[in-house]
Every structure is written in C-alpha cells, then in structure tokens.
Amino acid sequence: MKTYFIKTFGCQMNVYDSHRIAGILEQRGLQATSRIEDADLVIFNTCHIREKAAEKLFSDLGRANLVKQARLLEGKNTIIGVVGCVVQAEDEQVFKRSDAVDFALGPLTYHRLGQVLDELEKDSGIQVIDTEFPAESKFDFLSENKAEGVCSYIAIQEGCNNFCTYCVVPYTRGIETSRPVEDVLREARKLVSDGALELNLLGQNVNSYHGEDKAGKERNLAYLLRKIGELDGLKRLRYTTSYPADVDDDLIKCHKDMKILMPYLHLPVQSGSDKILRAMNRRHTKAQYLDVIDRLREANPQIGFASDFIVGFPGESDDDFQATLDLVDEVKFITAFSFKYSPRPGTPAAEYPNQLPEKVKKERLAILQEKLFAYQTDFNQQTVGKTIEVLFENKGRHAGQLTGRTPWMQNIYAEANGEYLNKIVDVKVESATMNSLSGKIVRM
C-alpha cells in the first residue's frame, strides 16, 4: 500500500480523528491522495447523528466499490475501511450493507488500525471488525499529534453521559472519559511548537472535563484552560462543545480573566420549550439557559453565542416551537446549527408515540432558519467599519487574497500578500454577508 484517501463525515471530533488516522498511516509510509481512484487504501470516517449523514455513507460505498472493481481490472488492489460512529451503531451490518468493506473500526478502536492492516496484508480475503469499548485509551497508543496549521484541535474528552433522548452519542462514543491533564498539556505544547497559534479543545461535552493531574487529583475545564493559556507562543484558545447545565462559575471566571479565550461560545440549547427540554432529558430549563448566558455576558460582554436547535421533536406543538423562536429573539445568536428531528434507532425518542410529520418539521426549520440567518447577518454587518484581529489561515480563491477567522469565528477575506499568512493582523471590515466578511489590512 502506498497511498490513502480519507473522507470525513460529521463533526469536528471526526475531523480530529481523521487527522490522527492520517498520522498512523503516514508513520507506515503511506501518502495522502485527494483522488479516490489513486488510493490503495480508502477510509470513510462516518457520522450516525442523523439519518441523512448515515445514509450518505452507503451511497459513497457503492461508488467506492465501482472504483475498487475498476482498479482490480488494472491489477491494483484497494482496501476499503469504514471507521467512526456508524460502525459502532451498525456493527456487522456495515459488511451486510456493502461487501466492498474490508475492515470496520469504531471511534474508540482506531488506534488498532496498524494491526488490522497487518492482518489484511497477510490475508486479503478476510473482513475485520472491532467495535469494542476498550479498557485502554486510544490516546495512549497514538503517536504524537502534528499541527494541522496555525489552528489546531485537541481532543480532551470523549463520550457523553447525558443521554438526551434523541441522541446516539452515548451509544457510539460511549460514556464520558477525560484525558489526563498532563497528556493534554504535552499535546498542546507540541502543537504550539509546531506553529499552532490557536488551539481548540474538543469533546462532546468539554465542560464536564474531569481529567486527573499528576497527583491524581481531578481537574475541571477551567483549570485546563488556565494551564494551556500560559503556553508561550499561543495566541488564541477555544473549546467546543459545552453543555449548558455544566457551565460552572470557574469557567465563567475564565471568560472574565483570560484574554486569550476567544469571545465565542457554542452552547447548544436544542429548544426553547421547557416541556420539550424535559422530553429531551436535557438537564436545564429555558430560564436556566438564559441565566448562564447572562452570567457569561456579565463576565465578558463581547461574547457571541452559537447554538444547536432541533425542530419537530416528538410532541412539539406550535406553542413549543414559538418558545424556541422567542429564545432566539432573546439571545440573538451570532450563528447556529439547526436540524429537523431525525429518529435514531435505539434512542428513547424514536419510540415516542407523537412523532411529527416531515412537512411540519420542514416548515418549522425554514421559519427558524430565516430568523437565525437574519441575526447572523445582522451580527456580521455590525462589524463593518470596525478594525478586528484576524488570524489568516489560508490563501484565498483569488491570487493576492488571504482568508482567516475573527475572534467570533467569522470567515473573513482580505487582499493581502503571503507575508501575512499564519499571522494575526488588524483588518478593517468593509463589507459583510451572512457567511463572510471582507476587509483591508490596517498597516501596522
């Protein structure tokens, strides 16, 4: 095997996992290719959160199988692997759905990829699956992480104990585990020495982080943020995703004290109706959510909030939906992800009797998104005329252009030569749309 191709579905955690998988493969001497036709090894890193994401995998596998057959005619072998949450949820069904699949690994066992590839090299006729919830942590077996660029991610926590009634995560990523403080710090130091200026701490539920320090004492997210915030050379720090009921005073204080902590917070609320929040098994009411927002705003009035919403949850009435719209008006989220409720096999809500018709879900999503998009556009337009610090991460589509992010995660592009790439630069915003800003560099 010489080349590999990875396609990643789903969340930022999957993007991180794919990066770590690429690290394993590169250590074995494989090289990345962006063309599936050229790949000796094809890996799909999958998402099971909504039906649409999971179904997409199976159409991609169909196409990958055609490529595999075509390559076979040229005398080239192709190994196809499926990793991630669909594997954990569907287990051996993955093989039944597509016989092109040679191996399948869950999100907690991909550190065993090397062994699996060794087995397949010995005997290409077999199919290997590993969906164990292992006692060991995969992080202890992965080699050092390499920075993806100036903005890098670190998984600090994985899994979830909240069991929201719609969600597959506790079943696919398992119960909550936190990486030890020292492991996270080691990875953070390495990424910063590789050139990362911004670190984003990742997990399904990062603010319930409870990793052990050297002395075996459990530490919270605020402690970890402060430690990482002290690293020489690091300019920006973020964390995602947080659970509203687990935002503690210590964390709120970080937003007051730590300049390095960016004024942007992704805090999923899902619904504005207490009745629906209860049916979702969320551990917060609308009022408690708003209280957390108030306290964070008091700590740092600059914070912009992002959220996730589900519309059309079983039993959601017009009034319940209206309560969600009202909440949006109260908070004025600067960006948001909104979804139609998708019943997932094995989750309690999928069995609830009062499922809503697709038509209602679709209508409500359109109404909600219109409101969310208007607030997002407003927020972006308010930045016009202001000078904002931008971290330029990439070359733009046109020559002489760079793209980057503002502290609020807005995409921004500016006419700028390569010397500004990978730097934080003052940019005066000149125009804004819903999805991006454009501006001019302010000469320093």
Ligand code: 5AD
């Ligand atoms: N249907 C629709 N959206 C879902 N999410 C999680 N499970 C479902 C589901 N069954 C959404 C939630 C969560 C985000 C990652 O995905 O809003 O915050």
Ligand code: SF4
């Ligand atoms: Fe899923 Fe709820 Fe856990 Fe988020 S908090 S991962 S929505 S179970």
